[in-house]
Amino acid sequence: MNEKSVETIQFEMATLVRYVTSVSSDKNGKLDRSGYLLLHRLSSQGSTGVKTLANEFHLDISTVSRQAAALEQKGYASRIPDPTDRRAYSYQITDNGKKELAAYKKERMNKVKNLLKGWSEEECEMFGQLLKKFNRSFS
């Protein structure tokens, strides 16, 4: 394994996170990054409870619990009691949530598109696939 490549990846990864972490602070009770990912999951793979979500995301249940509660509070998801297990709930995306998810995604895509100005088609494709592959390796 080429040390230099690993070094670059490691450093640029930290740098990237610093950039992306800069609070977007859209405010107005809209979606935030964590809510976006959660809502995306609910939208693309259907309703489920916080435990499952936490496992999938490799996050603590308490973290997801709060994120889900925030989504519900904003009206983007609804908390539905499990009829077969009175401890359990599942979160389901609402129509309003679908709208906001689409809007937020569009906004994110515009930002990324802007950063990708001057990139070739191949580079974009490659970058996306490598990011995806890297993320898969966390699981």
Add this chain to the structure above:
Amino acid sequence: MNEKSVETIQFEMATLVRYVTSVSSDKNGKLDRSGYLLLHRLSSQGSTGVKTLANEFHLDISTVSRQAAALEQKGYASRIPDPTDRRAYSYQITDNGKKELAAYKKERMNKVKNLLKGWSEEECEMFGQLLKKFNRSFS
């Protein structure tokens, strides 16, 4: 611009940040991610004040001020008064800071190396370069 690529990048980027953001919680007063980047900067480009650092990092001065104070508190950097301007200070990495920087970097590299198992040399190289290019586009 291929929408699909942008969509992938945008989504995987959010996912990546979620993974990396998971609190490492090494504790013990050691380095954290922000301290690592700051110390790296001080090490590779020399001493300077928080304003310059904040500009370079695209962070608020207050954020860097706290990060620098944390480094000083841990003994990894020292706060040196500017002899020509009594408002100003520069932060200089200490020997202890150099040691900790090297140790932290090594630790990070091991983690990344682990995630990169099974990747080809070319993929690693490409991923590093694309991350770098993407980060440059923030500036």
Add this chain to the structure above:
DNA sequence: TATATATTATTGTATGATACAACTATAATA
């Protein structure tokens, strides 16, 4: 020179994202 303005940095306060620990309620098991 005296006053006004700009600059460097710190500190107070707030939010987002996360974890761990304590707890409640319910289910499953021995």
Add this chain to the structure above:
DNA sequence: TATTATAGTTGTATCATACAATAATATATA
């Protein structure tokens, strides 16, 4: 039935960030 396991929430803590207010000093202007 008594114990243990499970789903979820809430309290508390840390890291990472921003914005606003402030202190001290430097620079510019009247």
